[in-house]
Amino acid sequence: MNRRWLLAEFxxxxxxxxxxxxxxxxxLAPTDGQVLVRNTYLSLDPTNRIWASGAQSYLPAMxxxxxxxxxxxxxxxxxxxxxxxxxxxxxxxxxWQDYAVVRASAxxxxxxxxxxxxxxxxxVMGSTGLTAYFGLLDVGxxxxxxxxxxxxxxxxxxxxxxxxxRIHGCRTxxxxxxxxxxxxxxxxxxxxxxxxxxxENVQEAIARECPSGVDIYFDNVGGRILDAAMGQxxxxxxxxxxxxxxxxxxxxxxxxxRNLERFLVHRGRMQAFIVLDYLSRANEAYTQIADWLExxxxxxxxxxxRGLEHAPxxxxxLFDGSNVGKLLVQVQGEAQ
Amino acid sequence: MNRRWLLAEFxxxxxxxxxxxxxxxxxLAPTDGQVLVRNTYLSLDPTNRIWASGAQSYLPAMxxxxxxxxxxxxxxxxxxxxxxxxxxxxxxxxxWQDYAVVRASAxxxxxxxxxxxxxxxxxVMGSTGLTAYFGLLDVGxxxxxxxxxxxxxxxxxxxxxxxxxRIHGCRTxxxxxxxxxxxxxxxxxxxxxxxxxxxENVQEAIARECPSGVDIYFDNVGGRILDAAMGQxxxxxxxxxxxxxxxxxxxxxxxxxRNLERFLVHRGRMQAFIVLDYLSRANEAYTQIADWLExxxxxxxxxxxRGLEHAPxxxxxLFDGSNVGKLLVQVQGEAQ
Numbered sequence: 001m002n003r004r005w006l007l008a009e010f011x012x013x014x015x016x017x018x019x020x021x022x023x024x025x026x027x028l029a030p031t032d033g034q035v036l037v038r039n040t041y042l043s044l045d046p047t048n049r050i051w052a053s054g055a056q057s058y059l060p061a062m063x064x065x066x067x068x069x070x071x072x073x074x075x076x077x078x079x080x081x082x083x084x085x086x087x088x089x090x091x092x093x094x095x096w097q098d099y100a101v102v103r104a105s106a107x108x109x110x111x112x113x114x115x116x117x118x119x120x121x122x123x124v125m126g127s128t129g130l131t132a133y134f135g136l137l138d139v140g141x142x143x144x145x146x147x148x149x150x151x152x153x154x155x156x157x158x159x160x161x162x163x164x165x166r167i168h169g170c171r172t173x174x175x176x177x178x179x180x181x182x183x184x185x186x187x188x189x190x191x192x193x194x195x196x197x198x199x200e201n202v203q204e205a206i207a208r209e210c211p212s213g214v215d216i217y218f219d220n221v222g223g224r225i226l227d228a229a230m231g232q233x234x235x236x237x238x239x240x241x242x243x244x245x246x247x248x249x250x251x252x253x254x255x256x257x258r259n260l261e262r263f264l265v266h267r268g269r270m271q272a273f274i275v276l277d278y279l280s281r282a283n284e285a286y287t288q289i290a291d292w293l294e295x296x297x298x299x300x301x302x303x304x305x306r307g308l309e310h311a312p313x314x315x316x317x318l319f320d321g322s323n324v325g326k327l328l329v330q331v332q333g334e335a336q
Numbered sequence: 337m338n339r340r341w342l343l344a345e346f347x348x349x350x351x352x353x354x355x356x357x358x359x360x361x362x363x364l365a366p367t368d369g370q371v372l373v374r375n376t377y378l379s380l381d382p383t384n385r386i387w388a389s390g391a392q393s394y395l396p397a398m399x400x401x402x403x404x405x406x407x408x409x410x411x412x413x414x415x416x417x418x419x420x421x422x423x424x425x426x427x428x429x430x431x432w433q434d435y436a437v438v439r440a441s442a443x444x445x446x447x448x449x450x451x452x453x454x455x456x457x458x459x460v461m462g463s464t465g466l467t468a469y470f471g472l473l474d475v476g477x478x479x480x481x482x483x484x485x486x487x488x489x490x491x492x493x494x495x496x497x498x499x500x501x502r503i504h505g506c507r508t509x510x511x512x513x514x515x516x517x518x519x520x521x522x523x524x525x526x527x528x529x530x531x532x533x534x535x536e537n538v539q540e541a542i543a544r545e546c547p548s549g550v551d552i553y554f555d556n557v558g559g560r561i562l563d564a565a566m567g568q569x570x571x572x573x574x575x576x577x578x579x580x581x582x583x584x585x586x587x588x589x590x591x592x593x594r595n596l597e598r599f600l601v602h603r604g605r606m607q608a609f610i611v612l613d614y615l616s617r618a619n620e621a622y623t624q625i626a627d628w629l630e631x632x633x634x635x636x637x638x639x640x641x642r643g644l645e646h647a648p649x650x651x652x653x654l655f656d657g658s659n660v661g662k663l664l665v666q667v668q669g670e671a672q
Contacts, residue, residue: 050601057601058571222596235394241600248597255593260558261584264577264608265386265393271605 002027004097005068005311010054014249015319017312019052020068020096028101030080035107037074037090037100042308042329043122044315045071045156046220049248058274068096068311072331073122076107084109091121096311098331113290117302123156123326124293124300125286127275131242132160133285134278136218137168139271140240144169146215147234149206151225152245153191154181155318156300156326161218162191163298170216173209175202175225177321184324189299203228213237221246222255231259233268241272249319301325306333338363340433341404341647346390350585351655353648355388356404356432364437366416371443373410373426373436378644378665379458380651381407381492382556385584394610403431404647408667409458410436412443420445427457432647434667449626453638459492459662460629460636461622463611467578468496469621470614472554473504475607476576480505482551483570485542487561488581489527490517491654492636492662497554498527499634506552509545511538511561513657520660525635539564549573557582558591567595569604577608585655637661642669 001024008021030036051062051069062069072094079086081104090107094100110121123129135157142148148165152158153174162172162185173193174185182194193209195202206214206228215237217229222244230239247253257263263270278285292298301324305314308331317323337360344357366372387398387405398405408430415422417440426443430436446457459465471493478484484501488494489510498508498521509529510521518530529545531538542550542564551573553565558580566575583589593599599606614621628634637660641650644667653659 050597055601058603241604244597244600253594253597255596257591257593258589260591261386261580261589264580265391265610267394267608267610267613268577269605269607271607272600272603274601274603277603 001025002097002099003308004095005308007052007062007064007066007068009064011049011052011249013251015049015052015316020312022309027099030078030101032080033103034080034101035076035084035090035104036078037072037092037094037102037107038077039072039074039094039098039100039331041073041119041122042096042311042331043071043073043126043128044311044318044327044329045128046243046245046248046318048315049319053248058276069093070096071122071127072100073118074100079104089118089121091126096308098308119302119304119326119328122328123302124160124289124298128156128326129160129289130278130282130285131275132157132164133289134275134281135240135242135273136161136164136216138278139273140216140218140238142168142170142216145171147171147173147210147212148216148218149173149175149210149214149229150218150220151175151197151229152220152243153185153194154324155220157242158218158220159185159189159300159325160298163189165216166190166192167292167297171210171212173206175221181324184301197225203231206232216240218242219244223247224256226255227257227259230257230263230268233259233263233266235266237263237266237268239268239270241270245319303327304330304333306330308332337361338433338435339644340431341644343388343398343400343402343404345400347385347388347585349587351385351388351652356648358645363435366414366437368416369439370416370437371412371420371426371440372414373408373428373430373438373443374413375408375410375430375434375436375667377409377455377458378432378647378667379407379409379462379464380647380654380663380665381464382579382581382584382654384651385655389584394612403433405429406432407458407463408436409454415440425454425457427462432644434644452629455638455640455662455664458664459638460496460625460634464492464662465496465625466614466618466621467611468493468500469625470611470617471576471578471609472497472500472552474614475609476552476554476574478504478506478552481507483507483509483546483548484552484554485509485511485546485550485565486554486556487511487565488556488579489521489530490660491556493578494554494556495521495525495636495661496634499525501552502526502528503628503633507546507548509542511557517660520637533561539567542568552576554578555580559583560592562591563593563595566593566599566604569595569599569602571602573599573602573604575604575606577606581655639663640666640669642666644668
C-alpha cells in the first residue's frame with residue numbers, strides 16, 4: 001500500500017492538519033522511462049506553506065487532491081530507465097507518500113558518502129546547504145570584516161548562513177526565539193551574538209550587537225525583524241530575501257517598513273532568490289561544504305519526526321518556534 | 337550683496353516656507369585655491385527634502401543656519417585657482433544663494449554646447465539625465481520587449497526614464513497625477529500608456545496596462561504605487577528605487593507592502609542608487625543623451641520659477657503634484 005497525504009484545502013491563515021487528507025492506495029508499477037521510488041525521508045521546509053496555498057510561484061500551482069508536494073530522499077525499488085539503477089539513492093519532489101512513480105529525469109541520483117549520515121543529503125549536503133551557501137555568498141556577497149545578521153538563526157538555513165559568514169570573516173549576529181537557541185548558536189555554532197526577538201526590542205538589540213551597522217541581513221522571516229534590520233543597514237547594505245515565515249500564515253499579510261528611506265539613501269539592495277536557480281552550480285557548493293564539514297567548521301542539528309502520519313503536525317513546528325535545525329520526517333519511521 | 341536662504345528649522349511633516357530664513361550678507365572674496373561663483377539657476381529636486389530633514393544620508397547632515405544645500409549652475413566671477421578661469425560656466429552644490437565662494441575642486445567646469453539652452457546642464461544634460469540614464473540602464477537593466485513602469489512620469493527624471501526605456505524597445509507605462517500630464521507623456525513623449533493614480537485603482541490599472549506583467553518598476557514615489565507595482569512584478573523583476581516622494585513629508589512614514597511574498601517567490605530585486613556614484617561615468621551618458629537629443633528621440637520640459645526669493649514655495653511644487661518636467665529657479669530672475 002502507498003500511504004499518502006493529499007492537499008484537501010488551501011490553508012487560509014494558520015496551516016493546520018485539516019488542510020490535508022490521509023489516503024491509501026495501490027503502489028503503481030513504473031512504465032517505460034519511469035522509476036518507482038520508496039521514500040525514506042521527507043524534508044519539511046517553510047516554502048511548503050507557499051506551495052500549499054495554491055499560489056502560482058516558482059513552481060506550478062498545486063491543485064486540491066494532489067499528493068502534497070515535498071522533497072524526499074528515497075531508494076529506487078524498480079526502474080524502467082537505463083540511466084537509473086534499482087537500489088540507487090535519489091532525491092526529488094516526490095511528495096508526502098511512501099512510494100512515488102515518476103519519470104527518471106525527475107529524480108537526482110546521489111553519490112552518497114557512506115561516512116556521512118544519509119539525512120545530510122536533505123540538509124547540509126542538500127537544498128538547505130545550497131540555499132545557505134548561494135544565498136549568502138552569491139546574493140549577499142559578504143566581505144571579511146562585515147557584519148551579517150541572520151533571522152531564524154537556529155533554523156536549518158539560518159544556522160548554516162551564520163557559520164558560512166563566520167568562515168568568511170564576518171561578524172555574525174543571529175535572531176532566535178528563545179534562550180536555548182541563543183546558547184546553541186553562540187556556544188556551539190560560533191555566532192558572535194544572539195538576539196532573542198521575543199525578549200527585547202529588536203531594533204535596539206540589533207543596534208547594540210552591530211556597533212558598525214548591518215552590511216548583510218539574511219532574512220528568513222520578514223515582518224518587524226526585516227524592518228528593524230533595514231533600520232540599521234549600512235551604505236550599500238544587502239538584504240537577502242530567503243523567506244518570510246512570519247507572513248505565510250497570515251490571510252492578508254502586510255509588511256510594514258518604517259526604514260525604507262534609510263534603505264534608499266544608503267543605496268540598499270534587497271534581493272530574493274530561489275535555490276532551484278543554483279542547481280547547475282550545486283557541485284561547487286557541495287565540494288566546499290564537504291570540506292568545511294571534514295574540517296569541523298560547520299555544525300548542524302537534525303530534528304527527525306518518525307512516521308509519515310505526523311507530517312502535517314510536524315510542518316507546524318516551522319512556524320511556532322519549536323523547530324531547531326533541519327526538520328525531517330522519517331517516512332516509515334514507526335513501522336521500523 | 338549676497339541674498340541667501342538659510343535652513344531655519346528641520347521640517348517635520350510637510351515642508352513649508354517657515355523652514356527657511358532669508359538673509360543678506362556681503363559677498364566674500366575668494367582666497368587662494370577658491371573661486372567666486374555667481375549662481376544663475378538653482379535646481380530643485382525631491383532629494384532637497386531629505387537634505388533639509390537634517391538626516392545623515394549619502395551627504396553629511398545639514399546643520400541649522402547653513403545656506404540651504406542645492407545644485408546650481410553659475411558663472412565664475414573671480415578665481416584664485418589656475419584650473420578654473422573667470423567666466424567659466426560651472427555646476428556644483430553651491431546652495432540657495434546669489435554667490436558662493438568655494439574651493440575650485442568643488443565646482444565642475446562645463447563645456448557648454450552653445451546650441452543648447454544653458455538650463456539643459458541642470459536637466460537632461462545634468463544630474464537629472466544621469467539619474468534617469470544610469471538608474472534605468474545600470475540598475476534596472478532593461479531588455480527589449482520588457483515592460484517598464486515609471487512613477488512621477490511627468491517629472492524631470494520619470495519623463496526621461498520612460499523615453500529611454502522606449503528607445504530600448506520596452507513597453508512603457510507612466511503613472512501621473514492628472515489628465516494633462518497623461519496626455520503629455522503619451523502624445524508627446526511616446527509612453528505606451530499613462531495611468532492617473534488619483535483617478536482609479538492603481539493595482540487594477542497597472543494589471544490592465546501591463547498585460548505581460550511588470551519587468552522593471554522605476555520608483556520615484558514609494559507608498560501605495562510601489563506596493564501596487566510589486567503586485568504585478570514578473571519573475572526576476574527589478575524595482576529601481578530612485579525616490580520616495582510620497583514619504584518624505586510624513587513625520588513617521590510607514591511603507592506598507594502587501595505584495596512582498598510575490599516579490600519573494602518571483603526572485604525580485606529592489607535596488608536603490610544615488611546618482612553621485614555615477615559621476616565618473618557621466619561622459620558616457622552625456623554622449624548618448626546628446627545623440628538622442630539631436631535625433632529628436634528625447635523630449636523634455638523645463639519649469640522655471642523666476643527669483644531666488646520664491647525657492648521655498650517652488651520646492652513645494654515637487655510634492656503637491658503641480659510640477660511638470662525639470663523644476664528650476666532663475667536666481668536673479670526678477671532683477672533681470
